[in-house]
Amino acid sequence: MAVTLAGVLGAMIGSFLNVCILRLPNDESILHPPSHCPRCDSRIAWYDNVPILSWLVLRGRCRRCGKGISIQYLLIEAATALLWAAAVWYWGLGLDGLAAALFGTILLGIAVTDAKHYLIPDEYTWGGLAIGLLLSLRGGVDGLLWALAGAGLGFGLLYFVAWAGEKAFGKEAMGGGDIKMMAMVGAFVGWQGVLLTIFLGAFIGTIVWVPISLWHKRLVPFGVFLAAAAGITFVFGDQIIAWYLNFVTAS
Numbered sequence: 001m002a003v004t005l006a007g008v009l010g011a012m013i014g015s016f017l018n019v020c021i022l023r024l025p026n027d028e029s030i031l032h033p034p035s036h037c038p039r040c041d042s043r044i045a046w047y048d049n050v051p052i053l054s055w056l057v058l059r060g061r062c063r064r065c066g067k068g069i070s071i072q073y074l075l076i077e078a079a080t081a082l083l084w085a086a087a088v089w090y091w092g093l094g095l096d097g098l099a100a101a102l103f104g105t106i107l108l109g110i111a112v113t114d115a116k117h118y119l120i121p122d123e124y125t126w127g128g129l130a131i132g133l134l135l136s137l138r139g140g141v142d143g144l145l146w147a148l149a150g151a152g153l154g155f156g157l158l159y160f161v162a163w164a165g166e167k168a169f170g171k172e173a174m175g176g177g178d179i180k181m182m183a184m185v186g187a188f189v190g191w192q193g194v195l196l197t198i199f200l201g202a203f204i205g206t207i208v209w210v211p212i213s214l215w216h217k218r219l220v221p222f223g224v225f226l227a228a229a230a231g232i233t234f235v236f237g238d239q240i241i242a243w244y245l246n247f248v249t250a251s
């Protein structure tokens with residue numbers, strides 16, 4: 001029951017995330033104007049704006065002009081619904097589940113926006129950092145210190161990498177968005193999680209991007225890989241770090 005409700009809430013959050021993904025890169029307000037068709041500009045009635053269902057009922061076409069509505073809307077809503085349902089199923093109804101669901105939603109927004117526009121809006125990073133620090137208080141003062149250490153290390157490490165990259169290559173090697181993003185991630189995964197996220201992000205990025213870059217000469221949207229790595233770290237980080245420490249001390 002709680003899992004189903006979380007899924008419904010997640011679909012609604014996903015609908016809002018779609019608005020953020022569409023508007024934040026253009027510095028548009030996410031509250032005004034209300035939803036409208038990107039093709040014919042007509043306002044979308046509430047019954048045509050029901051997450052997931054409306055897209056399926058309308059079969060991806062605007063009711064007024066009949067032009068296609070991107071399947072991205074459906075996919076984001078479905079993914080966010082699954083994310084929220086899974087978070088409550090795995091962590092239960094509580095602040096841990098809420099932290100997981102919010103963190104996953106922010107990472108999804110960052111990944112899609114960075115892949116499409118090569119930028120990470122401050123709303124996700126600074127906003128997410130504030131949410132992460134606030135939720136860390138569920139662990140009391142220790143929780144807050146843990147989150148602050150993570151945020152500080154995430155910011156500091158990527159700031160250093162960006163500075164060193166610019167010195168070495170004479171051009172911007174890493175965007176400011178990635179630096180702020182790792183501060184946000186650190187507030188959710190702590191300082192050990194930051195190290196794991198950067199390692200995994202570089203690893204996944206290399207494996208996925210090197211073959212792609214042989215065909216396409218495109219920039220690397222590093223935020224996409226950092227987002228995937230941060231998600232893995234949030235869920236499996238403790239096990240991976242325990243396994244690694246065990247491996248190091250055994251050899």
Ligand SMILES: [Zn+2]
Binds near residue numbers: 038062065
């Ligand atoms: Zn239309």
